[in-house]
Structures are given as C-alpha cells and as structure tokens.
Amino acid sequence: MEHPQTSIRFRLPVAMGRSLGVASIVFAGYLISVVCAFIFQEWIEEFIGINPAKISVLVLLIVLFIPWALLGWLLLVKATNYAKLDLYGSYLTLSSEHDELLKRYNAEQIAAVRFQNVAFHLAFKDGYRFNCINMGMGRGYIQELAAFTPQLITFLEKNKVHFEYGRII
Numbered sequence: 001m002e003h004p005q006t007s008i009r010f011r012l013p014v015a016m017g018r019s020l021g022v023a024s025i026v027f028a029g030y031l032i033s034v035v036c037a038f039i040f041q042e043w044i045e046e047f048i049g050i051n052p053a054k055i056s057v058l059v060l061l062i063v064l065f066i067p068w069a070l071l072g073w074l075l076l077v078k079a080t081n082y083a084k085l086d087l088y089g090s091y092l093t094l095s096s097e098h099d100e101l102l103k104r105y106n107a108e109q110i111a112a113v114r115f116q117n118v119a120f121h122l123a124f125k126d127g128y129r130f131n132c133i134n135m136g137m138g139r140g141y142i143q144e145l146a147a148f149t150p151q152l153i154t155f156l157e158k159n160k161v162h163f164e165y166g167r168i169i
Contacts, residue, residue, distance in 0.1 A: 004086035004093075006151040008144060012081045013130065022079070026072035033064050087155045103128065107159030115153075116168045118146045 037044065037052045037060065045051040052060055083102060086093045092110075094103040105124055112123040123129035156163050 002088060004088055005155070006148060007084050007086045008148040009082055009084050010130070012083050014076060014079050018079045019076070022072050022075045025075070026068045029071070030065060030068045033068070034061065037064060087151060090159055092155070107155075107161050110156075110161050113152075113156060113161065113163035114168055115149070115163060115165050118142065118149045119168055120149060120152065121168045 041052045082097050084095050084097070084099075086095065091104060091106045093101060093105075095101050109125050110122065111125045112121075114121045121129065153163070155161075
C-alpha cells in the first residue's frame with residue numbers, strides 16, 4: 001500500500017442544518033430566559049438579592065447571553081467532525097479520523113488553489129471546496145500548516161496544477 005507524502009488533520013464544515021438548529025436553540029433559549037427574568041423578578045431578587053428590573057437592560061441582556069453563547073459554542077464543537085488530507089504522488093485523498101476514505105481526487109480534478117501566507121483554499125471540479133482557515137485546530141496548528149503548505153505547493157507544481165496567491169475570503 002502506498003504511503004502519503006504528507007498529511008494534515010482538519011475540521012470538516014458543520015452541516016447547515018445543524019448550525020441553524022444550534023442557532024435556533026440558542027436564540028429561543030435566550031429569549032425565554034430574558035422573558036423569565038422579568039416574570040420571576042421577585043423570586044430572583046429574593047434568591048440573589050438583585051432585582052432584574054432595577055439594573056441596566058444592556059447589562060441584563062449581556063449576562064443572560066453569556067451562558068447561551070457558551071452552550072451554542074459547545075454544541076457546535078460537538079457537531080464538528082475531523083478528517084485528514086493526504087497527498088500522494090498524483091492524487092490526494094480526504095479520509096475520516098478512522099481512515100475511511102471520504103473522497104479521492106486526481107490532480108486533474110483540482111479546479112483552483114489559492115494561497116494567502118500559509119493558508120489555502122482548495123476547489124475541485126465537482127464543486128466540493130474547503131478553506132484551511134476553517135480547519136484550524138488548537139495549539140501548534142499554524143506551525144503544522146506552515147510545514148504542510150510548501151509540500152502542497154510542490155505537489156501542485158509537480159502535477160502542473162495552476163495555483164495563485166491572493167486573499168482568501
């Protein structure tokens with residue numbers, strides 16, 4: 001079995017439905033908590049000693065938003081899947097964390113590559129695309145990306161795939 005020349009782990013994009021579902025849960029929960037803060041203001045005043053009606057509305061909204069924002073972030077992190085990009089001689093593969101092949105692309109199937117510093121954007125002729133900007137994962141990822149990018153450029157040059165430098169949006 002052929003071994004990849006280089007690999008890098010990355011985050012797969014979160015599905016639109018999941019993102020909208022999380023946003024809906026967070027927004028609905030936030031609105032309910034704001035309404036409940038005013039409905040149960042006497043009980044809240046007895047419990048913590050502060051009446052929500054007597055503090056700034058902006059402060060109240062920010063304080064009530066913080067737990068919902070953390071919950072939304074945790075739900076999105078939980079919904080995120082990871083994969084691996086492997087470069088071989090004349091093709092690249094995208095595989096799951098468990099080394100199940102997701103996609104395999106020959107170099108001729110790469111439609112466009114754009115670089116901005118160490119970041120890159122890959123687009124394929126079948127419409128699939130991703131940005132490595134969205135792939136960042138924790139400490140040391142920029143160094144890992146900086147080591148991977150020159151090898152990706154070598155792969156593209158060797159296979160005569162056009163790439164350019166510019167801004168990635």
